[in-house]
Amino acid sequence: MSVLEVKNLTIQTRQKTVVSQATFSVDAGMILGIIGESGSGKSTLCNGIMGLLPPSMTCEGDVLYDGKKIVRGRDVSMITQHPMSAFNPLQTIGRHFIETLCAHHPLSKKEAHLKALEALTSVQLSNAEDVMKRYPVELSGGMLQRVMIALQIVLDATLLIADEPTTALDTLNQKEILRLLRHRADEAGTAIIIVTHDLGVIAEIADTVVVMKDGKIVEYNDVWRCFDAPQHPYTKRLMEARG
Numbered sequence: 539m540s541v542l543e544v545k546n547l548t549i550q551t552r553q554k555t556v557v558s559q560a561t562f563s564v565d566a567g568m569i570l571g572i573i574g575e576s577g578s579g580k581s582t583l584c585n586g587i588m589g590l591l592p593p594s595m596t597c598e599g600d601v602l603y604d605g606k607k608i609v610r611g612r613d614v615s616m617i618t619q620h621p622m623s624a625f626n627p628l629q630t631i632g633r634h635f636i637e638t639l640c641a642h643h644p645l646s647k648k649e650a651h652l653k654a655l656e657a658l659t660s661v662q663l664s665n666a667e668d669v670m671k672r673y674p675v676e677l678s679g680g681m682l683q684r685v686m687i688a689l690q691i692v693l694d695a696t697l698l699i700a701d702e703p704t705t706a707l708d709t710l711n712q713k714e715i716l717r718l719l720r721h722r723a724d725e726a727g728t729a730i731i732i733v734t735h736d737l738g739v740i741a742e743i744a745d746t747v748v749v750m751k752d753g754k755i756v757e758y759n760d761v762w763r764c765f766d767a768p769q770h771p772y773t774k775r776l777m778e779a780r781g
């Protein structure tokens with residue numbers, strides 16, 4: 539069964555339809571890439587799945603998680619383009635971890651601390667003890683992305699939505715974050731949605747692809763089909779632009 543099923547999801551503002559009749563699914567251990575030009579509705583679609591839409595937007599259709607209506611927080615986590623905004627600037631990384639963990643699992647502070655250390659080490663952050671004592675502003679973008687993945691690991695979320703997780707990173711850090719996400723899907727069976735402008739990212743880690751244009755899904759296919767035999771003229775143009 540799919541971890542996530544999105545059926546006819548339509549998201550509107552008073553002025554316009556931002557996402558129209560989106561339908562797709564993600565299985566355990568699979569990575570779905572969402573690609574499309576700026577303003578095509580990618581982030582709004584993800585926010586709709588997470589139940590994080592602003593009050594000015596209305597949402598119709600179904601988002602089913604393991605066959606049930608979605609429960610945010612415990613089972614789903616999100617990695618954003620601006621990791622700084624995901625953290626309270628006045629809280630150390632350690633405190634953030636412990637509070638988040640204890641809010642979701644019945645753990646003592648000490649147990650939560652140990653789990654956090656383990657997770658931070660597993661995302662290749664050397665000196666996890668030191669990272670725990672830092673404030674978000676003291677860490678680089680790449681480090682914060684790793685911290686977010688570590689947080690997803692400790693929460694044991696089975697669906698992870700990564701909205702442009704590598705956009706602000708240098709090539710080396712980009713590759714490392716993508717490797718960690720792929721590893722997470724393969725080893726823990728996490729279903730992952732990755733939003734990107736970058737076809738290279740899709741080619742590198744996605745199993746399936748959703749191509750969005752003006753709020754509509756114009757193509758939904760296996761990654762190799764999308765690259766080798768794009769069906770929609772917009773996908774063809776995207777592929778040609780890649781050179």
Ligand SMILES: Nc1ncnc2c1ncn2[C@@H]1O[C@H](COP(=O)(O)OP(=O)(O)OP(=O)(O)O)[C@@H](O)[C@H]1O
Nearest residue numbers: 551556574575576577578579580581582583592594
């Ligand atoms: N809070 C909002 N209120 C009204 N319109 C919004 C709001 N947020 C987004 N939109 C509009 O919805 C459309 C889709 O925006 P969205 O951010 O989802 O696109 P995107 O594909 O993620 O773009 P980008 O790649 O630049 O992040 C845009 O036209 C945008 O102006």
